[in-house]
Amino acid sequence: MGKGQPSYTDEEFVAAIRRDDDRALAQLYRLHFPMISHYVLQNSGTDDEAKDVYQEGVMVFYEKVRDGSLELSCQIKTYLYAVCRRLWLKRLAEKTRFGGRLDDHEPFLETGAEADLERAEEKERQLGTMAQSLDLIGEPCRSLLEGFYLLDKSMQQLTDEFGYTNADNAKNQKYKCLVRLKKLFFNQYQESN
Amino acid sequence: MKTEADYYALFEAYRAGGLADAERTALEHRLAADPALAQRLNEFEELTGTLTAYGRRRALRQRLAAIHADMVTEQAPRLDLAKVAEQDERGEQFASGQAPRPMLRISRTEQKLRAFWQGHRATMMVAAAVAVLAVFTTLLGLEMYRTSQQSTSSRYGYTMLRREVERIKRDQRSMNRVITQIDAAAPTERLNPGKFSGTGFALTADGYLVTSYHVIQGADSLLIENSARQRFRAEPVFTDVAHDLAILQITDKDFTGFGRLPYAFKRGQSELGEKVYTLGYPREDLVFNDGSLSARSGFEGDTGFYQVSIPVNPGNSGGPLLDDRGNLIGVVSGRQMDVQSAAFATKSSYLMRLVDSLSAAGAGKPYNLPRYNQLGGNTRPQQIRKLQDYVFVVKVYE
Numbered sequence: 001m002g003k004g005q006p007s008y009t010d011e012e013f014v015a016a017i018r019r020d021d022d023r024a025l026a027q028l029y030r031l032h033f034p035m036i037s038h039y040v041l042q043n044s045g046t047d048d049e050a051k052d053v054y055q056e057g058v059m060v061f062y063e064k065v066r067d068g069s070l071e072l073s074c075q076i077k078t079y080l081y082a083v084c085r086r087l088w089l090k091r092l093a094e095k096t097r098f099g100g101r102l103d104d105h106e107p108f109l110e111t112g113a114e115a116d117l118e119r120a121e122e123k124e125r126q127l128g129t130m131a132q133s134l135d136l137i138g139e140p141c142r143s144l145l146e147g148f149y150l151l152d153k154s155m156q157q158l159t160d161e162f163g164y165t166n167a168d169n170a171k172n173q174k175y176k177c178l179v180r181l182k183k184l185f186f187n188q189y190q191e192s193n
Numbered sequence: 194m195k196t197e198a199d200y201y202a203l204f205e206a207y208r209a210g211g212l213a214d215a216e217r218t219a220l221e222h223r224l225a226a227d228p229a230l231a232q233r234l235n236e237f238e239e240l241t242g243t244l245t246a247y248g249r250r251r252a253l254r255q256r257l258a259a260i261h262a263d264m265v266t267e268q269a270p271r272l273d274l275a276k277v278a279e280q281d282e283r284g285e286q287f288a289s290g291q292a293p294r295p296m297l298r299i300s301r302t303e304q305k306l307r308a309f310w311q312g313h314r315a316t317m318m319v320a321a322a323v324a325v326l327a328v329f330t331t332l333l334g335l336e337m338y339r340t341s342q343q344s345t346s347s348r349y350g351y352t353m354l355r356r357e358v359e360r361i362k363r364d365q366r367s368m369n370r371v372i373t374q375i376d377a378a379a380p381t382e383r384l385n386p387g388k389f390s391g392t393g394f395a396l397t398a399d400g401y402l403v404t405s406y407h408v409i410q411g412a413d414s415l416l417i418e419n420s421a422r423q424r425f426r427a428e429p430v431f432t433d434v435a436h437d438l439a440i441l442q443i444t445d446k447d448f449t450g451f452g453r454l455p456y457a458f459k460r461g462q463s464e465l466g467e468k469v470y471t472l473g474y475p476r477e478d479l480v481f482n483d484g485s486l487s488a489r490s491g492f493e494g495d496t497g498f499y500q501v502s503i504p505v506n507p508g509n510s511g512g513p514l515l516d517d518r519g520n521l522i523g524v525v526s527g528r529q530m531d532v533q534s535a536a537f538a539t540k541s542s543y544l545m546r547l548v549d550s551l552s553a554a555g556a557g558k559p560y561n562l563p564r565y566n567q568l569g570g571n572t573r574p575q576q577i578r579k580l581q582d583y584v585f586v587v588k589v590y591e
Binding site for chain 2: 022025029033055062063123127131145175178185186
């Protein structure tokens with residue numbers, strides 16, 4: 001732990017992350033990274049893969065906390081371990097190098113993380129489709145939608161940025177873009193289903 | 194007729210709460226009545242929801258990447274200026290919102306090596322352990338084998354000879370031959386049966402005996418036992434390692450003598466093809482074996498020995514070798530393992546020379562060797578009946 005940083009209990013972590021406390025998130029991240037990194041490295045992974053898996057695991061945890069849908073029946077550590085373990089298993093299966101034999105060094109408990117992961121995967125797929133749709137939609141729709149929905153810019157800002165004569169024009173353009181995005185998104189989403 | 198975009202404007206206003214009460218109720222009524230419209234609203238909400246979720250996810254990912262980069266730079270404080278500059282560059286990258294990927298400066302080869310090591314660490318550990326174990330087992334086994342070999346050979350007093358054999362093997366001068374001495378490792382079931390036993394026979398009527406040197410080698414005390422189970426203490430008087438001979442003397446006070454010996458010692462050499470036989474104690478009982486004199490030299494051409502075709506066993510060592518007429522011509526000493534029934538016996542001429550030199554030195558009691566042979570003309574069983582009282586078990590205690 002770095003100097004001058006408050007150390008949190010699990011409950012405090014959850015509360016702080018719910019408040020969107022950046023420092024708590026950073027600390028949580030640092031606290032458990034060595035465990036996952038060690039686990040992944042032990043099981044024929046690289047540093048980069050460890051990082052990816054861990055970040056994905058933290059994201060699952062974070063989003064659950066932000067949703068308020070987290071029911072933590074165990075330590076955060078155990079939860080993260082379970083999630084990351086699953087994620088790494090999946091990756092390994094994709095690499096098809098190592099079958100499924102993994103060395104566990106933490107007690108692996110039934111944490112409910114499995115179910116969370118399935119939901120997270122579904123969401124992941126949805127978001128992936130969204131990213132694709134955004135890539136396909138082309139300019140200026142992409143920048144407009146990203147500006148409004150992703151970067152939380154106001155319509156006035158966007159009007160100025162894109163040189164529309166007034167905010168209503170920009171809005172109309174945005175709605176048209178949304179319609180296009182909708183078509184792309186639902187088409188792709190159904191295709192992949 | 195409204196376009197879809199118009200509906201979206203309406204929905205957005207509805208969700209943002211920007212509609213007047215009247216409009217809102219009107220919309221809610223229509224939504225309740227028109228499933229197609231409700232479906233459209235659902236889609237709109239899913240779309241915008243996914244969009245915002247996507248945005249949040251992206252932001253979170255960047256935050257985590259930043260945290261990770263922070264962590265990495267913190268963990269590995271870089272000292273030199275070039276790297277500080279690089280860090281500054283990263284700082285700029287933060288500002289631009291593009292998350293930097295923390296990079297470990299290692300070469301591609303090293304990366305591969307690391308990956309390999311991480312993947313196969315366990316396997317390699319096991320392999321290394323097995324290799325180390327195998328090496329040590331081999332070394333230890335070899336060492337044990339060698340010491341056991343050495344102990345047997347030194348027990349027989351034939352270390353020199355063994356070395357000779359190995360050298361000859363190396364030189365390919367000789368066939369692969371190994372000599373094994375005859376000695377009894379078979380202890381009897383009696384109380385304190387002794388560590389080894391061999392055979393011995395009377396040299397003089399007043400208590401001198403002959404046996405093989407390797408039988409008594411390393412002995413603390415010796416016990417002589419005849420076929421009538423009479424026991425005497427004895428101690429070595431003289432030993433001749435080169436010819437594998439030992440002369441013992443009975444030390445018991447109440448020992449009176451063997452009586453007259455029925456055989457005589459031959460001072461000359463015997464002829465090839467002579468019928469010979471021996472008596473000995475390879476087991477608890479006296480055992481007779483016979484054969485012929487097959488060569489006038491012993492192992493490796495040693496002229497101190499005869500080669501005889503008598504099947505001998507551990508325990509026969511030190512036994513008397515007699516010819517048909519009952520002359521004592523040798524002392525059984527050893528056999529060669531890889532040659533069919535090749536036993537060796539010290540020539541009696543060497544025994545005689547030894548006794549003569551001892552007499553000349555004048556140490557101890559004089560040696561009164563038997564002069565006349567009483568066995569000539571007797572049949573074998575008769576000879577043996579007369580002989581058996583003069584052949585003994587020599588028990589060795591270490």
